[in-house]
Amino acid sequence: MKICLFFLSEPSSGGAYQYQLTFLEVLKKLKKHEISVITTNRQIADIYRNDFQILNFSFYSQLLTNVSSIFRRISQSKKAVSFSEYDDAAEKDVKSSRDLINKASTLKLKINCHLLHILMKIYKIELIIYPSPSDISFNLNIPYIFTVYDLQHRINPQFPEVSKNGEFEIREYLYSNALPKASAIIADSQVGKEDIINLYNINPDKIFVLQYLPPIYLRNKITSDESNKVRKKYDLPSEYIFYPANFWLHKNHQLIIKAIEILKKRNVYINAVFTGSNHGEYKNLMELARKLNVSAQIYYIGRVNNEEMSALYKLSFGLVMPTFFGPSNIPYLEAFYLDCPVITSNLRGIRDQVQDAALLIDPESPEDLASTILQLKDKKLRETLINNGHKILGNWTYDDFSTELTRILEKFEFKLKNSNVKI
DSSP states (O other): OEEEEEEOOOGGGTHHHHHHHHHHHHHTTOTTSEEEEEESOHHHHHHTTTTSEEEEOHHHHHHHHHHHHHHHHHHTOSOOOOTTTOOHHHHHHHHHHHHHHHHHHHHHHHHHHHHHHHHHHHTTOOEEEESSOOTTGGGSSSOEEEEEOOOHHHHOTTSGGGTGGGHHHHHHHHHHHHHHHOSEEEESSHHHHHHHHHHHOOOGGGEEEOOOOOOTTOOSOOOHHHHHHHHHHHTOOSSOEEEEOOOOGGGOHHHHHHHHHHHHHTTOOOOEEEESOOOSOHHHHHHHHHHTTOGGGEEEOOOOOHHHHHHHHHHSSEEEEOOSOOSOOHHHHHHHHTTOOEEEEOOTTHHHHHTTSSEEEOTTOHHHHHHHHHHTTOHHHHHHHHHHHHHHHHTSOHHHHHHHHHHHHHHHHHHHHTSOOOO
């Protein structure tokens, strides 16, 4: 069967990017099918050029992005007005700007779909795999497998990153159109599958669970020289809690800062190391740290490369991830693999993923987090958490992922062969 995988993510996407890498690693070992990869990522095109037929869209994608940006800048160039000055004329200008942005987005999608449709016909693609959600899926007349990470715009719409500036409407339009038309749907967990069924009334038989896996680049064995090099490069403290996450509000970095202040008042000094891209909350968080007089205990080292991530986990006192979003997350698996104890949120979905390999806290209680951080000083407890984490990893492996993905493809292939549909 001729399959095309759309890899349309960048490293700044965090866990979404890592999950897509899992698909590439698994698919390159499946010799039964002829697989092509369309990507906008130059690095991916280079790394996997010997494993797949690569269709590199990086230049084309950048060109379209630049054109869209020009439309957006033009639409936003009108003089801003205050609330008191806002009249019918100003409202008309805002509507005109919004229409221009929408037209640019629609034009970009139409151009993409037209070109992709031609390519899919040339390469005789029978099935497309979208390892990340895309509105291209239901605009191409080709069967597809659609992946859902979460539906937090429905579950937690109070967070601006899933609801503000039309984000809620964009996501709702995407899922309400893509899910019913998909040949198969991939969820990250049983809880994720339940959400898809309950929120969009989708047939359970076409939803499959492919759980997250720790990224392949992680290395459990790190030499002291490698560790010292990373510690020196980032000027890391001798002991720290670790949180690798982009700065979205739902990541809840503020809870860590507040817990550190509580501990400081008890003469317990805990440092925190943050990594990731700044999506707007960094400035507010640093202001909070200054206000609470704990700035010296907060280390932000930006985005780090894959080779350094293992050492950062291994050097840390523990992963602290008080997120409000699930149903599952990749950093827990990274920590399990790298012998790093975990503290995370006591939320539906997350409980199922970490089971007895993490300490669960109320993500709205800095006092709860502060006291739980102190529990990690118990060596016996640390060993228990680490051992339980390795057991969880043993229950779902790359081979298991491959077996389940193969089963999904075989079910589609069987239906294709027994139907009169011509692709």
